[in-house]
């Protein structure tokens with residue numbers, strides 16, 4: 086097994102990232118068998134696809150490193166690094182640009198969402214972003230890629246690119262790339278905004294009240310849950326009763342994953358009750374789960390030297406792991422390189 090995944094170091098780590106992906110990263114790292122390996126990275130190269138402040142990006146890269154370690158990613162067991170220190174990601178992206186098709190990228194919903202009506206004004210990087218994401222996983226022969234639901238389409242594209250490259254340039258018994266499988270959690274694959282049950286919880290939402298950040302203190306978390314949008318009805322006692330109630334469904338879903346219960350179990354406890362009783366229970370559960378992570382994060386994030394050292398060590402290992410695949414890709418394309 087080769088587990089590979091990444092996160093953009095823009096803004097804070099939020100509850101969606103944690104429940105949708107990072108919790109799974111840590112669990113997969115912890116259950117790896119001898120001979121398997123996990124690589125996790127800060128996707129800082131992806132972060133320049135949209136307007137950004139260079140000094141903020143540098144700080145956010147170190148802070149996100151601290152956040153991942155606080156969430157249980159152990160730099161002694163997993164390879165933890167930032168893309169910018171591993172030039173093979175960019176090199177392989179260029180090689181894969183020859184295989185990826187304009188039509189495939191044009192269909193990416195994230196591109197459509199982020200570009201909106203102003204496609205002409207977007208950076209080329211925002212358009213080719215999914216090719217870099219394909220390079221990120223194909224470089225390491227990833228077999229398993231733990232992500233939230235919103236990254237599924239990008240992973241399917243990575244598989245398409247790998248398949249076409251193998252078909253076009255490799256003999257059947259010696260493909261260059263492994264086709265990666267996305268690993269999406271059964272519950273919490275898509276955590277929604279606290280202000281709008283139809284939008285995903287996101288770092289780019291202008292309202293900080295829409296998300297729970299790992300850096301929020303207990304009072305802030307409780308306040309955000311208290312103010313979270315809901316409807317006037319009591320909670321239903323059956324799951325079907327949540328169908329047209331996206332905000333209620335989101336909060337119950339969060340409660341369920343945090344408490345390790347199914348949605349049906351949560352509703353059997355809270356069905357018939359209003360949000361007045363449910364919200365404080367949810368806030369308490371959140372603080373109990375994220376509080377200890379937050380404390381570790383706060384303790385780690387100021388030690389920039391230690392964080393830099395973690396990333397340098399991880400990058401050296403990543404460069405080593407990526408080298409054979411990159412050489413094979415150059416060779417398959419007929420590019421001479423000694």
Ligand code: TYM
Pocket residue numbers: 089090091092093094101102103104105106107128131217218221222230231232233234235236273274275276277285286287
């Ligand atoms: P990013 O930085 O937006 O998010 C990191 C991870 O968090 C998940 N996630 C969510 N899960 C559930 N509910 C939400 N509201 C929510 N918001 C975010 C994402 O699915 C993701 O798993 N393009 C990627 C980063 C990336 C990457 C890669 C991922 C770059 N290269 C290679 C996997 C493999 C991104 O922007 O994720």
